[in-house]
Amino acid sequence: MSNEAETLLKVEDLKMHFPIYRGLFQRRVGAVHAVDGISFEVKRGETLGLVGESGCGKSTTGRSILQLYKPTNGKVLFEGVNLVDLTGEDLRKTRRRLQMIFQDPYASLNPRMTVEDIVGEPLLVHGVIPKEEIPERVKHLLELVNLNPAFSSRYPHEFSGGQRQRIGIARAIALQPSFIVCDEPISALDVSIQAQVVNLLEDLQKQFNLTYLFIAHDLSMVRHISKRVAVMYLGVMVELSSRDELYENPLHPYTQALLSAVPIPDPVADAKRKRVLLEGDVPSPVNPPSGCRFRTRCPIADKVCSESRPDFREVKPGHFVACHMVK
Amino acid sequence: MPGFVLDIKGLETQFKTPDGVVHAVNGVSFGLKEGETLGVVGESGCGKSVTMLSALRLIPSPPGKVTAGEAWFAGRDLLKMSNEEIRQVRGAQIGMVFQDPMTSLNPVLTIGRQLEEPLMLHVGMTKSQASDRAAELLSIVGIPNAKDRLKDYPHQYSGGMRQRVMIAMALACSPQVLIADEPTTALDVTIQAQIVELVKRLRDEIGMSIIWITHDLGIVAGLAHRVIVMYGGYIIEEAMINELFANPKHPYTIGLLGSLPRVDGRENSRLISIEGQPPVLYQKPQACPFAPRCKWVMEKCWQANPALETASVDHRVACWVDVATGRPRA
Numbered sequence: 001m002s003n004e005a006e007t008l009l010k011v012e013d014l015k016m017h018f019p020i021y022r023g024l025f026q027r028r029v030g031a032v033h034a035v036d037g038i039s040f041e042v043k044r045g046e047t048l049g050l051v052g053e054s055g056c057g058k059s060t061t062g063r064s065i066l067q068l069y070k071p072t073n074g075k076v077l078f079e080g081v082n083l084v085d086l087t088g089e090d091l092r093k094t095r096r097r098l099q100m101i102f103q104d105p106y107a108s109l110n111p112r113m114t115v116e117d118i119v120g121e122p123l124l125v126h127g128v129i130p131k132e133e134i135p136e137r138v139k140h141l142l143e144l145v146n147l148n149p150a151f152s153s154r155y156p157h158e159f160s161g162g163q164r165q166r167i168g169i170a171r172a173i174a175l176q177p178s179f180i181v182c183d184e185p186i187s188a189l190d191v192s193i194q195a196q197v198v199n200l201l202e203d204l205q206k207q208f209n210l211t212y213l214f215i216a217h218d219l220s221m222v223r224h225i226s227k228r229v230a231v232m233y234l235g236v237m238v239e240l241s242s243r244d245e246l247y248e249n250p251l252h253p254y255t256q257a258l259l260s261a262v263p264i265p266d267p268v269a270d271a272k273r274k275r276v277l278l279e280g281d282v283p284s285p286v287n288p289p290s291g292c293r294f295r296t297r298c299p300i301a302d303k304v305c306s307e308s309r310p311d312f313r314e315v316k317p318g319h320f321v322a323c324h325m326v327k
Numbered sequence: 328m329p330g331f332v333l334d335i336k337g338l339e340t341q342f343k344t345p346d347g348v349v350h351a352v353n354g355v356s357f358g359l360k361e362g363e364t365l366g367v368v369g370e371s372g373c374g375k376s377v378t379m380l381s382a383l384r385l386i387p388s389p390p391g392k393v394t395a396g397e398a399w400f401a402g403r404d405l406l407k408m409s410n411e412e413i414r415q416v417r418g419a420q421i422g423m424v425f426q427d428p429m430t431s432l433n434p435v436l437t438i439g440r441q442l443e444e445p446l447m448l449h450v451g452m453t454k455s456q457a458s459d460r461a462a463e464l465l466s467i468v469g470i471p472n473a474k475d476r477l478k479d480y481p482h483q484y485s486g487g488m489r490q491r492v493m494i495a496m497a498l499a500c501s502p503q504v505l506i507a508d509e510p511t512t513a514l515d516v517t518i519q520a521q522i523v524e525l526v527k528r529l530r531d532e533i534g535m536s537i538i539w540i541t542h543d544l545g546i547v548a549g550l551a552h553r554v555i556v557m558y559g560g561y562i563i564e565e566a567m568i569n570e571l572f573a574n575p576k577h578p579y580t581i582g583l584l585g586s587l588p589r590v591d592g593r594e595n596s597r598l599i600s601i602e603g604q605p606p607v608l609y610q611k612p613q614a615c616p617f618a619p620r621c622k623w624v625m626e627k628c629w630q631a632n633p634a635l636e637t638a639s640v641d642h643r644v645a646c647w648v649d650v651a652t653g654r655p656r657a
């Protein structure tokens with residue numbers, strides 16, 4: 001990588017609150033604080049892993065970055081341009097450099113479209129190449145994701161889960177994006193197929209210098225694929241650092257608990273491990289706990305934790321954590 | 328058969344579908360020992376659920392049919408029992424927990440009512456005895472304020488709590504065998520760890536035998552004593568837990584283990600992937616079902632399907648090749 005430190009994406013104090021309406025007159029009675037003030041950067045060419053229990057705001061973060069939701073607050077700077085301020089043609093033009101790969105390869109492809117139409121649609125909509133060149137380009141894209149180009153007139157139901165995910169990837173890279181949000185791209189796939197798709201994502205990244213935000217709940221796979229990893233809990237970011245530092249020296253009690261809960265496919269190593277069991281479930285994001293959001297499940301919480309929200313501080317170079325108890 | 332609590336022999340199950348007859352389970356035999364936790368692993372569609380559902384006579388028919396086999400439990404073949412008898416066994420002696428608690432819980436009945444009913448029906452408790460026992464069961468599985476929460480409906484519980492309720496229900500009549508079919512697959516790792524710890528604790532306290540079905544080799548590593556690996560409706564490998572992970576013998580098992588990155592590993596090399604995808608068998612295969620994806624495949628693999636045979640002490644494998652030498656098994 002030529003320019004190691006170049007920032008491609010910078011997120012500042014991003015908030016996404018979904019209003020809740022009730023009653024006959026649909027009065028606003030509150031909001032889901034899905035993402036509640038997060039800041040981080042993604043460097044060009046890297047993979048930033050994003051983990052946390054379900055409902056903690058990972059997908060909402062990805063979607064707000066792509067402007068699929070209009071953020072309640074904050075900036076999303078892509079190559080220095082704030083996407084939140086863009087509208088119309090400017091937004092459309094920039095937006096095509098940011099793409100998304102979804103979890104469910106069954107639901108995310110239109111069942112009535114052929115593979116050629118699905119993969120070629122973004123090319124057609126954005127008019128980046130003449131219409132008659134699209135079939136050729138689609139064939140090339142299918143080759144890139146290791147699908148037989150001869151299958152381009154088939155429909156999604158004729159493919160397996162892993163193949164459908166490849167179709168989704170071909171579509172995502174059609175417009176030559178710089179940045180791709182991979183939202184649980186392998187969660188719905190069988191174990192032996194997961195490795196195929198991850199290897200493909202890694203190959204494409206090298207080939208096109210792609211930058212990934214890789215959302216997953218499989219912490220082992222995130223360790224494998226990421227350069228740096230961020231941990232979210234109930235709408236906030238609690239820790240972020242380089243990959244090995246995070247996995248070998250986690251500082252936040254939530255990260256520690258999360259990592260210790262991951263099963264290790266090795267009975268000898270698994271038996272030696274110390275488990276930090278978390279009690280209960282994640283609280284509701286409608287009325288999140290005061291102060292530190294993790295305090296209701298935190299094994300080391302103190303008085304200060306309910307009084308003020310801990311800052312997301314850089315405690316070591318490149319290692320950020322939001323916890324009052326971490327010195 | 329010494330010490331088998333449940334002994335499955337030559338089980339075969341097929342489904343009639345518009346595309347043809349699916350051979351879901353193709354002659355599966357294994358025993359569950361007293362007090363043991365047996366892990367059953369394999370990717371989706373390999374026949375894990377159908378194997379257990381067949382033994383318990385829960386296969387929807389049509390389209391399904393158990394076409395051969397025996398399932399011995401407490402001196403009786405479950406497959407030959409009357410409907411009334413098998414219902415008794417399922418309610419009291421063999422407990423079951425499934426992946427999605429919402430399909431097993433009745434949404435319009437309180438949790439308390441659903442726990443009390445089997446106690447009254449199978450154990451003959453009075454309403455008030457059953458109610459006390461239900462509260463006790465809920466607190467055993469770690470639900471706070473158990474007595475109050477008996478009045479709640481399933482939707483008032485979180486996913487993790489519903490799975491705890493399922494375990495409480497399965498344990499209600501103190502079964503000898505617990506069959507858990509991917510009980511933590513839909514849960515977060517933190518909640519999964521809670522459930523696994525709970526089951527380990529209960530296993531040690533009650534001393535029951537467990538069959539734990541999962542696609543996650545990591546869970547099996549921390550929980551099972553012995554493991555069965557399934558592929559295409561066959562058992563392709565069976566070994567004690569440490570042996571399987573230290574010394575896997577089937578190319579599929581080796582591939583699965585190689586495709587898993589580790590949370591405790593710095594190893595960052597390319598993942599070993601198994602190319603192709605698992606089969607759906609419309610005929611009984613005349614070749615090894617794994618042959619199309621296998622790196623070790625030889626001429627012989629295409630000519631006949633290898634049987635599950637003993638390769639070393641307590642270790643069985645269905646493969647023509649000795650992967651240590653790359654040559655045919657002696």
Ligand SMILES: Nc1ncnc2c1ncn2[C@@H]1O[C@H](COP(=O)(O)OP(=O)(O)O)[C@@H](O)[C@H]1O
Binds near residue numbers: 018
């Ligand atoms: N469109 C929406 N409207 C209202 N609430 C939403 C919406 N999308 C997500 N949420 C809520 O926001 C929270 C975060 O969701 P999500 O970002 O999907 O979490 P994750 O991807 O980490 O599982 C959850 O409580 C979820 O129910």
Ligand SMILES: Nc1ncnc2c1ncn2[C@@H]1O[C@H](COP(=O)(O)OP(=O)(O)O)[C@@H](O)[C@H]1O
Binds near residue numbers: 350371377378387390
């Ligand atoms: N009700 C059904 N109708 C048709 N086919 C079925 C049915 N249930 C299971 N099968 C088929 O049987 C095979 C084994 O399924 P199953 O035992 O559920 O796999 P798993 O290992 O994921 O639990 C699969 O090919 C599946 O499609």
Ligand code: SF4
Binds near residue numbers: 623646
């Ligand atoms: S029998 Fe042959 S094809 Fe089947 S797993 Fe063994 S080596 Fe591979």
Ligand SMILES: [Mg+2]
Binds near residue numbers: 058059060
């Ligand atoms: Mg999500």
Ligand SMILES: [Mg+2]
Binds near residue numbers: 375376377508509
């Ligand atoms: Mg199943």
